Amino acid sequence: MSDNDHGLVIVVSGPGGVGKSTIVDELVKKDLQLWLSRSWTTRECRQGEAADAYKFVTRQQFEQHIADGGFLEWTSFLGNFYGTPTPNPPAGKDTVLEIEVDGAQQVKQLNADALLLFVLPPSRQEQKARLRGRGDPEQKVEKRLRKAEEEEPVGKAIADYVIVNDDLGSTVAEMSRIIIFERKQRHDR
Numbered sequence: 001m002s003d004n005d006h007g008l009v010i011v012v013s014g015p016g017g018v019g020k021s022t023i024v025d026e027l028v029k030k031d032l033q034l035w036l037s038r039s040w041t042t043r044e045c046r047q048g049e050a051a052d053a054y055k056f057v058t059r060q061q062f063e064q065h066i067a068d069g070g071f072l073e074w075t076s077f078l079g080n081f082y083g084t085p086t087p088n089p090p091a092g093k094d095t096v097l098e099i100e101v102d103g104a105q106q107v108k109q110l111n112a113d114a115l116l117l118f119v120l121p122p123s124r125q126e127q128k129a130r131l132r133g134r135g136d137p138e139q140k141v142e143k144r145l146r147k148a149e150e151e152e153p154v155g156k157a158i159a160d161y162v163i164v165n166d167d168l169g170s171t172v173a174e175m176s177r178i179i180i181f182e183r184k185q186r187h188d189r
């Protein structure tokens, strides 16, 4: 997977409860050159979650897709599988992946040119409130918080840019500026 063939690959990663999905939704609305990859997961669709937030599959379907070599990266996260199918963006588009840290690391290894944006919550309190707001049981929220604490140092270490999401509008604007700048850098190379 090289930039020449596939355009820029932008990985948006960050601990749970940081607002990644909202950020990427806004980013792709704002920048028409971006194409959002839809992940596969074996997790059940949450109440109130869009039916197309993921391709929701069984474990068997997921394992078959691994065997078929159909994923760019995949991982097991708190008991469920999540994976990015081999990206096939329309010509001229840059691919956006919204994935956790292990997947971000895999993508970086496959494509050193991938741009890794790591998003941090403004505070633990805010992060907890966001995680609780999804309606998950408290036990799951606690697990996700512990996982988030593990993910942070790794994500920070491998990121090209670290962005604190204290205000959605400014976060999206900052990320857009970074993407435009990095596109230009690669173009000028």
Ligand code: 5GP
Pocket: 014, 015, 016, 020, 039, 040, 043, 073, 074, 075, 077, 082, 083, 084, 085, 098, 099, 100, 101, 102, 103, 104
């Ligand atoms: P959630 O269950 O909250 O939707 O997702 C759990 C974590 O998995 C989040 O950090 C999310 O970004 C990540 N994730 C979603 N899709 C993928 C994927 O395709 N690959 C990887 N590695 N992580 C993913």
